[in-house]
Amino acid sequence: MPTPFNQSVIEEFRANGGKVGGPFEGGDLLLLTTTGARSGKETTTPLGHVRHGAALLVIGSNLGAPHHPDWYHNLLAHPVVRVELGTRTFQALAVPARGARREELFAHAVKAAPGYADYQARTTRLLPVVTLECAEPEGWEAPREITTLAGKLMEVHTWLRGQLRQVKAETDAHFTARAAHRGPGTPPVPGLGLQIRQRCLAFCQALEFHHTSEDAHLFPGIARYHPHLTDTFARLAAEHRTVARIQGELAALLADIGITDPERFRAELERMSSALNAHLDHEEEQLLPLLADVPWPPTAPPAQPLDPTD
Known part of the structure; x- marks a missing residue:
C-alpha cells in the first residue's frame, strides 16, 4: 500500500492530468505501478524521471537510504510495469542498467536533476538506474487506434x-x-x-x-x-x-x-x-x-x- 503522502500525490496526479504541487511542483513526475515480488499485488509509486531518447529513466535513490526501494525489487521479479505519464498510461519494460551503461545513464540523470548525486553521496550502495521502454508498438507517441x-x-x-x-x-x-575478452581473470560483465x-x-x-x-x-x-x-x-x-x-x-x-x-x-x-x-x-x-x-x-x-x- 502507498504511504499516505504517496497516496495524496497519486490522487492529485490523476485528478490534474499529471500535474502536482508541493515538493514535486514543476518536476517531471510519473506513476510507476509494479507487481509485488512476493505478494503479487500491485503497488503504485510516484517517481521523478529523466528522458533519455525514447526511454524514461528512474533512479532507485530511496532518498539515499541504505536499501533499494521496494519497487526496484518488484520489477526484477516482474519486468513489465505500468507507467502513468501526464494523461497517458502505458505498459513498459523495466531494464536496470549495469557497468559502463549505468555510469553513462546516471551521469545523464545527474545533469538533468543534480539531486541524484546528493542521494548517491549519502549511501555506499550503487543507486539503480532503470530504463522504462514503452512496451507498445508506437512507443511514447499517440497510440494507433485499434478497432477490431x-x-x-x-x-x-x-x-x-x-x-x-x-x-x-x-x-x-x-x-x-x-x-573479445583477453588477459587474466574473468571476463568483464558487459x-x-x-x-x-x-x-x-x-x-x-x-x-x-x-x-x-x-x-x-x-x-x-x-x-x-x-x-x-x-x-x-x-x-x-x-x-x-x-x-x-x-x-x-x-x-x-x-x-x-x-x-x-x-x-x-x-x-x-x-x-x-x-x-x-x-x-x-x-x-x-x-x-x-x-x-x-x-x-x-x-x-x-x-x-x-x-x-x-x-
Missing part, C-alpha cells in the same frame, strides 16, 4: 516478435563481448546479462498471459459459434504447451548466462524462436479472418427492455 480483435491480436503478436528479436540481438552482443534476463522474463510472462487468455476465454468463445474449429483450437492449445516447455528450458539456461555455453544458448533461443514464430503464423492464419469484424475494445451487450408483464 484481429488488430489487437496482431498488436500482441508484433510485440512478442519484437521482444524475441531484441533478446537475440542482446544475446549476440553479450557473447561477443565475452569472446552489463547485458541482466538486460537479457529482464527481456526474456517479460517476454515469457507476457506470452504465458496471452496463451492463458486464449485458452480460457478466446478459444472457447469462438468455438461456440464455430464448432468445426474445435480441432484447430485443440492443436493451438497443444502448441501453447510445447512453447511453455521450451520457455522453461530457456529460462533455466538464462539463469547461468554468465557461464553458459554460447552455442547451446543460441541453439535453444533459435529453437524457441522458430517454434514460436511458426505458432504465431498458424494462429494468425486461423484466427484473423474470424476476428476481423469483432469490435475492440469489447462492447457491452445492449440493455434488455423491461417486460411490462413481469
Whole structure:
C-alpha cells in the first residue's frame, strides 16, 4: 500500500492530468505501478524521471537510504510495469542498467536533476538506474487506434516478435563481448546479462498471459459459434504447451548466462524462436479472418427492455 503522502500525490496526479504541487511542483513526475515480488499485488509509486531518447529513466535513490526501494525489487521479479505519464498510461519494460551503461545513464540523470548525486553521496550502495521502454508498438507517441480483435491480436503478436528479436540481438552482443575478452581473470560483465534476463522474463510472462487468455476465454468463445474449429483450437492449445516447455528450458539456461555455453544458448533461443514464430503464423492464419469484424475494445451487450408483464 502507498504511504499516505504517496497516496495524496497519486490522487492529485490523476485528478490534474499529471500535474502536482508541493515538493514535486514543476518536476517531471510519473506513476510507476509494479507487481509485488512476493505478494503479487500491485503497488503504485510516484517517481521523478529523466528522458533519455525514447526511454524514461528512474533512479532507485530511496532518498539515499541504505536499501533499494521496494519497487526496484518488484520489477526484477516482474519486468513489465505500468507507467502513468501526464494523461497517458502505458505498459513498459523495466531494464536496470549495469557497468559502463549505468555510469553513462546516471551521469545523464545527474545533469538533468543534480539531486541524484546528493542521494548517491549519502549511501555506499550503487543507486539503480532503470530504463522504462514503452512496451507498445508506437512507443511514447499517440497510440494507433485499434478497432477490431484481429488488430489487437496482431498488436500482441508484433510485440512478442519484437521482444524475441531484441533478446537475440542482446544475446549476440553479450557473447561477443565475452569472446573479445583477453588477459587474466574473468571476463568483464558487459552489463547485458541482466538486460537479457529482464527481456526474456517479460517476454515469457507476457506470452504465458496471452496463451492463458486464449485458452480460457478466446478459444472457447469462438468455438461456440464455430464448432468445426474445435480441432484447430485443440492443436493451438497443444502448441501453447510445447512453447511453455521450451520457455522453461530457456529460462533455466538464462539463469547461468554468465557461464553458459554460447552455442547451446543460441541453439535453444533459435529453437524457441522458430517454434514460436511458426505458432504465431498458424494462429494468425486461423484466427484473423474470424476476428476481423469483432469490435475492440469489447462492447457491452445492449440493455434488455423491461417486460411490462413481469
